[in-house]
Amino acid sequence: MRVVLRAAVGGLLLIAAASPGLAQRHALTTADYDRAAKMLGTSVNPLVVGGTVNATWLPDGRFWYVSTTATGREQVLIDPAKKSRVVCDAQRANCAGVPEMPAAGGRGGAGGRAGGGGRGGAGNSVLSPDGKRAAFIKEYNLWVRDVASGTETQLTTDGVKDFGYATDNAGWATSDRAIVLWSPDSKKIATNQQDERHVGEMYLVETKVGHPVLKQWKYPLPGDSVIQMIHHVVIDVDTKSVVRLKMPADPHRGSIGDNITMADYNWSPDGAQLALVSTTRDHKSAVVRVADAKSGDVRTLFDETVSTHFESRTGWRVLWGTGEIVWYSQRDDWGQLYLYDLVTGKLKNKITSGEGPVTSIVRIDEKLRTVWFEAMGREKGQDPYLRHLYRIGLDGKGPQVSVTPDDGDHTVQLSTDGKWIVDTYSTAVAPPVTVLRDANGNVVLPLDHADVSKLLAAGWKPPILFHVKAADGKTDLYGQLFRPTNFDATKKYPIINNAYPGPQSGSVGARNFAAAHGDKQALAELGFVVVSLDGRGTPGRSKSFHDSYYGAMGRDNTVPDQVAAMKALAAQYPWIDIDKAAMWGHSGGGFITADALFRFPDFFKVGIAESGNHDQRDYEDDWGERYQGLVMKGADGGADSYNQEANQTMARNLKGHLLLAHGTLDNNVPPDNTLLVADALIKANKDFDLLMLPNQAHGYGNASNYMMRRRWDYFVRWLLDAEPPKEYEIKAP
Numbered sequence: 264m265r266v267v268l269r270a271a272v273g274g275l276l277l278i279a280a281a282s283p284g285l286a287q288r289h290a291l292t293t294a295d296y297d298r299a300a301k302m303l304g305t306s307v308n309p310l311v312v313g314g315t316v317n318a319t320w321l322p323d324g325r326f327w328y329v330s331t332t333a334t335g336r337e338q339v340l341i342d343p344a345k346k347s348r349v350v351c352d353a354q355r356a357n358c359a360g361v362p363e364m365p366a367a368g369g370r371g372g373a374g375g376r377a378g379g380g381g382r383g384g385a386g387n388s389v390l391s392p393d394g395k396r397a398a399f400i401k402e403y404n405l406w407v408r409d410v411a412s413g414t415e416t417q418l419t420t421d422g423v424k425d426f427g428y429a430t431d432n433a434g435w436a437t438s439d440r441a442i443v444l445w446s447p448d449s450k451k452i453a454t455n456q457q458d459e460r461h462v463g464e465m466y467l468v469e470t471k472v473g474h475p476v477l478k479q480w481k482y483p484l485p486g487d488s489v490i491q492m493i494h495h496v497v498i499d500v501d502t503k504s505v506v507r508l509k510m511p512a513d514p515h516r517g518s519i520g521d522n523i524t525m526a527d528y529n530w531s532p533d534g535a536q537l538a539l540v541s542t543t544r545d546h547k548s549a550v551v552r553v554a555d556a557k558s559g560d561v562r563t564l565f566d567e568t569v570s571t572h573f574e575s576r577t578g579w580r581v582l583w584g585t586g587e588i589v590w591y592s593q594r595d596d597w598g599q600l601y602l603y604d605l606v607t608g609k610l611k612n613k614i615t616s617g618e619g620p621v622t623s624i625v626r627i628d629e630k631l632r633t634v635w636f637e638a639m640g641r642e643k644g645q646d647p648y649l650r651h652l653y654r655i656g657l658d659g660k661g662p663q664v665s666v667t668p669d670d671g672d673h674t675v676q677l678s679t680d681g682k683w684i685v686d687t688y689s690t691a692v693a694p695p696v697t698v699l700r701d702a703n704g705n706v707v708l709p710l711d712h713a714d715v716s717k718l719l720a721a722g723w724k725p726p727i728l729f730h731v732k733a734a735d736g737k738t739d740l741y742g743q744l745f746r747p748t749n750f751d752a753t754k755k756y757p758i759i760n761n762a763y764p765g766p767q768s769g770s771v772g773a774r775n776f777a778a779a780h781g782d783k784q785a786l787a788e789l790g791f792v793v794v795s796l797d798g799r800g801t802p803g804r805s806k807s808f809h810d811s812y813y814g815a816m817g818r819d820n821t822v823p824d825q826v827a828a829m830k831a832l833a834a835q836y837p838w839i840d841i842d843k844a845a846m847w848g849h850s851g852g853g854f855i856t857a858d859a860l861f862r863f864p865d866f867f868k869v870g871i872a873e874s875g876n877h878d879q880r881d882y883e884d885d886w887g888e889r890y891q892g893l894v895m896k897g898a899d900g901g902a903d904s905y906n907q908e909a910n911q912t913m914a915r916n917l918k919g920h921l922l923l924a925h926g927t928l929d930n931n932v933p934p935d936n937t938l939l940v941a942d943a944l945i946k947a948n949k950d951f952d953l954l955m956l957p958n959q960a961h962g963y964g965n966a967s968n969y970m971m972r973r974r975w976d977y978f979v980r981w982l983l984d985a986e987p988p989k990e991y992e993i994k995a996p
Contacts, residue, residue, distance in 0.1 A: 314713025817908030
């Protein structure tokens with residue numbers, strides 16, 4: 264193509280012919296982006312019809328649910344004992360005693376895994392089990408409201424700013440909700456008075472016309488000498504008496520997650536005793552205690568200490584009737600359940616065994632001495648991340664019954680008597696099927712299945728499921744690969760890795776069926792291969808797998824595994840252009856994206872790091888101290904133990920194209936994390952791109968689609984060497 268270049272110099276028009284080697288950049292069109300946008304969830308999710316059963320169990324053992332079909336909605340009544348299925352007619356003659364069908368958009372039942380009480384009442388109040396009172400926070404103190412009359416009663420009086428009751432502030436997450444646990448008889452409340460008076464502050468500034476608005480709150484950082492501490496209390500609601508448990512204040516830590524939840528507390532049925540777990544600041548020890556709710560006396564039962572970090576993926580349960588505790592531990596390298604004596608604190612026996620972690624306690628039948636639990640990786644020949652339901656005796660001696668053996672990721676709803684299971688299962692390539700099973704896993708009735716005919720007609724294709732070896736050459740890793748729906752095996756496609764390092768979650772996410780996996784398929788439509796892989800350091804496998812880069816977050820993290828996987832895929836599929844490798848990620852994924860371009864500058868050509876926690880010293884204390892360990896000061900004033908994990912220390916290595924993005928009101932990962940990297944790149948005289956999204960938090964809110972479009976544009980420009988359509992708009996739903 265002959266191209267004429269024109270330039271006016273001093274009034275003289277110069278005309279020159281371009282050399283034959285120069286050609287116009289290929290341009291993608293609005294139609295190309297339209298085709299990509301049609302693969303986003305807002306477009307494809309409505310094309311999946313049915314496949315969901317939310318069972319509402321009736322006292323006589325029957326249950327009903329609302330079935331959605333291509334022609335509408337219908338109410339279905341199931342009698343498991345009779346193996347019968349009837350559809351309620353307009354006169355409801357077939358379904359006497361069953362409530363009217365909820366309006367469209369209603370939930371249609373009360374199924375699901377989780378049980379127990381929850382939040383209720385007005386706003387951020389928490390409803391009592393009997394539904395008569397609701398606890399809430401007012402001026403740093405705990406109050407209750409009588410639901411019937413609306414009368415409000417103050418329970419505590421000494422709560423003050425930064426030393427209030429039932430406080431929900433983990434630094435990275437704050438709200439006005441009350442963190443409390445009602446006793447089963449609705450007479451007492453277990454909660455904490457949280458001391459953060461001398462904790463360091465975090466500051467953000469809102470962008471606006473006029474004087475800026477300063478946002479300020481308590482946000483401890485790794486290595487701080489003072490962090491939030493919680494003082495355990497029990498409150499008698501009727502007498503308004505506050506009993507302080509006779510134990511030292513605990514650091515703001517939990518055995519189940521980053522934030523404080525009342526899942527680490529367990530009331531006796533009569534409200535006389537409260538069992539609780541204390542977790543040390545470094546997350547290495549969990550201590551089980553039982554308190555007398557009237558006197559505040561506390562006795563320690565047992566503790567568990569590990570060399571890295573302790574966590575309970577399932578939580579724990581107290582069997583008050585038999586004086587036992589069902590405890591979760593990874594001491595044999597797998598997540599297992601153990602039975603302890605509630606009086607002596609001694610281990611009675613191991614309940615579960617074998618490879619594959621227990622991930623949830625679904626039901627405990629104290630009368631039958633049986634526990635129903637969810638686990639992964641126990642069905643040979645299946646993806647190890649698929650969830651299945653099992654049953655075993657509390658003594659651990661009987662057979663472990665596989666209740667949902669079919670290949671797929673299973674979501675179960677048990678009847679109140681444990682005799683029947685509503686089981687919905689699917690994989691990323693197989694749509695949901697729901698069946699009714701008996702307690703031994705035998706299929707009693709088919710219930711529902713998803714209709715994906717419209718989805719397939721729209722051109723949708725499932726991802727390719729793959730497994731490869733990790734960088735160690737031994738460990739199996741699993742992931743998903745997305746190709747354009749107009750894929751041509753004779754072409755070469757740049758490869759983009761959408762990654763998340765863990766440690767609390769992985770890149771792929773749930774293994775069940777989904778019409779959309781974020782924008783992975785949409786991005787692939789533009790001419791890429793997009794992959795996600797759960798590397799070592801992510802949960803769902805063994806303890807050693809999860810701990811693979813403990814204490815080395817910036818060196819031995821998942822990036823070496825991602826590189827090894829991408830190379831292995833390119834060796835298997837010749838249509839992958841491994842010389843055009845890229846990565847993008849958000850939050851922890853943003854952290855490793857910058858890390859990848861700095862540590863593997865010759866491999867990764869393009870990267871987009873969104874809202875990355877690039878230096879754990881500038882991120883909330885619990886996360887870094889949990890997975891990196893406590894900050895250790897350097898000898899003779901040298902660099903501390905976190906310094907070599909910080910991305911800005913390697914910014915000088917950048918060779919490729921890097922886009923840094925962050926919301927300016929990110930109260931999870933403060934934007935200073937990205938600005939530290941930007942500052943280091945400037946000082947190293949490196950070219951890079953920076954996008955700060957004004958007044959956006961960690962998830963970008965109403966700027967999410969704008970960020971998505973900018974992400975597409977960046978990869979189109981620097982991987983395809985093409986020009987995107989100017990200012991394409993991804994429409995909000």
